[in-house]
Amino acid sequence: MNRFGEARYLKSIYNPMELGDCEAEVAFVGRSNVGKSTVLNVICGNKNLARTSQTPGMTRTINVFLIGKNKWIVDLPGYGFAAGPKNDLHKFKEMIKGYLLSRPTLRMALMLVDGNVGVTKLDEHMAMWLQLNNIPYYVIVNKCDKINSSKQQNRRMEIAHKLGMTPEKLRWVSAENGMGMSALRNEIAELLEL
Ligand SMILES: Nc1nc2c(ncn2[C@@H]2O[C@H](COP(=O)(O)OP(=O)(O)OP(=O)(O)O)[C@@H](O)[C@H]2O)c(=O)[nH]1
Ligand SMILES: [Mg+2]
Numbered sequence: 001m002n003r004f005g006e007a008r009y010l011k012s013i014y015n016p017m018e019l020g021d022c023e024a025e026v027a028f029v030g031r032s033n034v035g036k037s038t039v040l041n042v043i044c045g046n047k048n049l050a051r052t053s054q055t056p057g058m059t060r061t062i063n064v065f066l067i068g069k070n071k072w073i074v075d076l077p078g079y080g081f082a083a084g085p086k087n088d089l090h091k092f093k094e095m096i097k098g099y100l101l102s103r104p105t106l107r108m109a110l111m112l113v114d115g116n117v118g119v120t121k122l123d124e125h126m127a128m129w130l131q132l133n134n135i136p137y138y139v140i141v142n143k144c145d146k147i148n149s150s151k152q153q154n155r156r157m158e159i160a161h162k163l164g165m166t167p168e169k170l171r172w173v174s175a176e177n178g179m180g181m182s183a184l185r186n187e188i189a190e191l192l193e194l
Contacts, residue, residue, distance in 0.1 A: 003067055003194045004185060007044040010072070012061040016099040019062065024192045025072035025105050029096060030112035031122060032056035032078030035142040038175040039112065040065065040075050043185050050075050060092075062099055071192045074099070080122045100135055107191040109137040115155060115172070116146035119162035127163050138171055139163055140184065145174040 013019050028036035037050035037059055049065060051058055056078060063075040076099060077092040100109060109130060113123055130137045139159075147155055160167040171187075173180035188194075 004044045007067045010064040010066040022072045023070040027074035031080045034112040034114045042175045115141040115144045140171040145176040
């Protein structure tokens, strides 16, 4: 049975140390505007759950969504957002890393990459940092609807290569047309033991 429909907003936190405990959690990480909040909404079948925007820098706190008694899906601010006060960049970075390093219940970081933009330096750094810190992660390529079908094969190889993984390991999705979403939903259900 699909329990994502019952997901609801729980809280927004600035300081990861104040998050409190849960039973199990997964978290969306990735560049600003890559579609983290949108994918979360599609997974839960509720487009009003997390706030999304065409402009980067929408999510500015650690936002927690609750499923069941005590399982979380966490939406993080994006990295690499350069507009706004310079201090914000540093603040977001600290928030994201502080969160990722302090959660023993984190089952998987769901790292989104923009299929149309490809892998940026910041994405490479994040993947390396996750590896260095032994944080398990999936790479999910979003916005696949924007990739010309003739370019898909090359893009796949290129993204995999830059992140040092085999192409088969990439998850290929689109929040726009729903591609890959039910498979991803099933994987998250398994990770959280829903
Ligand atoms: N074409 C297309 N657009 C998408 C897709 N997923 C998200 N978007 C759009 O991308 C924009 C950014 O989406 P958000 O979900 O707000 O991105 P985010 O990663 O949460 O951004 P921050 O909160 O700023 O870090 C919105 O205009 C979405 O509608 C997709 O699969 N395809
Ligand atoms: Mg967001």
